[in-house]
Amino acid sequence: MKHLVAETSYPDVGRLSMRVSPWLAIATLCSACAAPAATEKKTATDVALEQSERKTSTDPAVNPEAAALAEFKSRVDAYADIHKTLAKGEAKPQKAASPDQINDTKATLAARVQATRVNAKQGDIFTQDVQPVFRRLLAPELRGEDGRDAKAVLKDDAPAAGTVRFTVNAKFPENQPRPSVPANLLLALPALPTPLEYRIVGRHLLILDTAADLVVDYMLNAIPA
Amino acid sequence: MSYRLSVFVLALVLPLAAAAQELRLPNAEGSVKFAVIGDTGEPSAGQIAIAKQMEAWRTKFPFKFALMMGDNLYGAETARDYEKKFAAPYKTLIDGGVQFYAALGNHDDAAQINYKQFNMNGQKYYTFKPQNGVRFFAIDSNYVDQKQIQWLDKELSASGSDWKIPFFHHPLYSSGKTHGSAELQRSLLEPVFLKYGVNVVFSGHEHFYERIKPQKGVAYFIIGSSSKLRKGDLTKSELTAYGNDSNYAFMLVEIRGDELFYQTINDKGMTLDAGSIRRAGNVEPGKDVSTQPVVPQAKPSPVQPGPKK
Numbered sequence: 001m002k003h004l005v006a007e008t009s010y011p012d013v014g015r016l017s018m019r020v021s022p023w024l025a026i027a028t029l030c031s032a033c034a035a036p037a038a039t040e041k042k043t044a045t046d047v048a049l050e051q052s053e054r055k056t057s058t059d060p061a062v063n064p065e066a067a068a069l070a071e072f073k074s075r076v077d078a079y080a081d082i083h084k085t086l087a088k089g090e091a092k093p094q095k096a097a098s099p100d101q102i103n104d105t106k107a108t109l110a111a112r113v114q115a116t117r118v119n120a121k122q123g124d125i126f127t128q129d130v131q132p133v134f135r136r137l138l139a140p141e142l143r144g145e146d147g148r149d150a151k152a153v154l155k156d157d158a159p160a161a162g163t164v165r166f167t168v169n170a171k172f173p174e175n176q177p178r179p180s181v182p183a184n185l186l187l188a189l190p191a192l193p194t195p196l197e198y199r200i201v202g203r204h205l206l207i208l209d210t211a212a213d214l215v216v217d218y219m220l221n222a223i224p225a
Numbered sequence: 226m227s228y229r230l231s232v233f234v235l236a237l238v239l240p241l242a243a244a245a246q247e248l249r250l251p252n253a254e255g256s257v258k259f260a261v262i263g264d265t266g267e268p269s270a271g272q273i274a275i276a277k278q279m280e281a282w283r284t285k286f287p288f289k290f291a292l293m294m295g296d297n298l299y300g301a302e303t304a305r306d307y308e309k310k311f312a313a314p315y316k317t318l319i320d321g322g323v324q325f326y327a328a329l330g331n332h333d334d335a336a337q338i339n340y341k342q343f344n345m346n347g348q349k350y351y352t353f354k355p356q357n358g359v360r361f362f363a364i365d366s367n368y369v370d371q372k373q374i375q376w377l378d379k380e381l382s383a384s385g386s387d388w389k390i391p392f393f394h395h396p397l398y399s400s401g402k403t404h405g406s407a408e409l410q411r412s413l414l415e416p417v418f419l420k421y422g423v424n425v426v427f428s429g430h431e432h433f434y435e436r437i438k439p440q441k442g443v444a445y446f447i448i449g450s451s452s453k454l455r456k457g458d459l460t461k462s463e464l465t466a467y468g469n470d471s472n473y474a475f476m477l478v479e480i481r482g483d484e485l486f487y488q489t490i491n492d493k494g495m496t497l498d499a500g501s502i503r504r505a506g507n508v509e510p511g512k513d514v515s516t517q518p519v520v521p522q523a524k525p526s527p528v529q530p531g532p533k534k
């Protein structure tokens with residue numbers, strides 16, 4: 001391939017003659033176009049997401065808690081697979097449903113999950129090994145100003161005392177507010193697959209199947225006193 | 226009071242009352258017209274009155290859709306509750322073809338995402354574009370996790386030069402005594418809003434109406450008094466541009482080109498607040514500051530702004 005001779009001016013070194021491959025020139029141009037994205041200023045949200053990724057990573061090279069979190073992830077994924085298998089036919093949520101269909105589907109799905117996990121018990125997902133890791137992940141988020149805000153949110157949106165049953169496969173009480181989960185706590189915890197979500201009631205952490213409205217597992221006293 | 230004096234007072238008051246019931250929006254052909262309601266799930270007299278006002282105002286301002294700020298159904302969610310708390314009060318609007326787009330509040334069961342009339346298409350957070358030039362983002366502010374933030378970043382980044390209007394339950398800025406600003410959500414959502422030039426944000430949760438002074442170039446409205454009212458809960462603060470916690474309320478909004486017009490109306494059909502927001506030029510995503518300076522141009526309201534504290 002013939003090389004083109006290009007004259008390029010550099011402010012510091014004056015005029016130079018260079019042999020430049022046209023493909024190299026195109027590649028250089030392309031990388032120059034891509035460069036602004038790579039060097040774009042990170043927002044506070046980008047930084048928070050990166051920290052979250054590190055703290056909850058299941059890669060031992062990045063995170064000393066990786067083994068326990070990997071085990072947690074595999075248990076959560078196993079539940080999600082069960083849910084997927086059961087959420088079929090009459091238990092499959094329809095996207096444009098009537099209220100009757102919504103409630104019938106949810107009840108059918110809940111009954112199937114309860115029957116399939118009849119022997120499930122507390123600690124199946126929040127194992128003894130992972131519970132201290134969760135406490136370590138949550139504790140720093142409950143200190144300082146953000147910690148005060150988080151506790152205020154938990155109090156603000158809390159269901160009435162005694163209404164939530166800490167029992168695997170129990171229904172979340174229908175007439176109670178769904179406690180919002182403070183965003184800083186969510187980012188400190190490993191992400192859950194759909195339709196699982198964390199809920200914090202009092203000092204206790206729950207995993208809720210939001211499609212069936214069932215308690216999947218729970219961990220008592222996850223929040224420091 | 227003498228007859229003459231009565232006539233004199235009436236002559237003064239009637240034009241004011243009539244003015245308060247006038248449409249203050251351009252009502253232009255081809256513009257994007259919508260209503261905003263929040264915390265609507267309480268089957269109260271206030272809810273019915275607001276729904277009736279929405280019907281009445283729709284005859285002069287034919288909005289095609291309504292945004293719901295969450296807490297769409299308080300308490301139980303049986304089929305009867307869906308009927309009593311949503312379908313019945315808004316029946317005329319639903320039958321008239323108004324599409325409702327809901328966000329989830331802290332009182333809402335996630336199963337609502339499958340309710341046909343809420344147009345959530347099975348998603349807890351979603352985006353829709355009713356007309357060219359405007360895109361809405363329904364956010365689940367109950368659960369701002371990694372996945373949702375990444376979704377929002379991606380969707381906002383792809384929305385080009387449209388007006389970008391997120392709506393969700395918890396207000397990022399609020400002067401409410403009961404709840405106040407949702408600072409934890411703000412710390413994660415606001416940088417994404419600024420990065421992509423979000424223009425206007427609607428929220429609920431507080432059972433009052435508050436127009437917040439523009440924050441970092443973004444306009445924030447709280448409209449959480451469409452079926453519940455928490456009288457005396459709004460402490461006017463440095464955030465407050467206008468507030469009202471003594472009336473049930475809803476909003477009418479119109480977007481025409483680079484200008485958004487709003488009119489907030491109470492359960493008696495009186496205008497509480499009105500004005501416009503102009504965005505400057507096209508959005509250029511990727512900047513860490515909003516390219517949408519907000520210039521509120523509220524006209525004087527016939528109702529006293531905000532409660533006395």
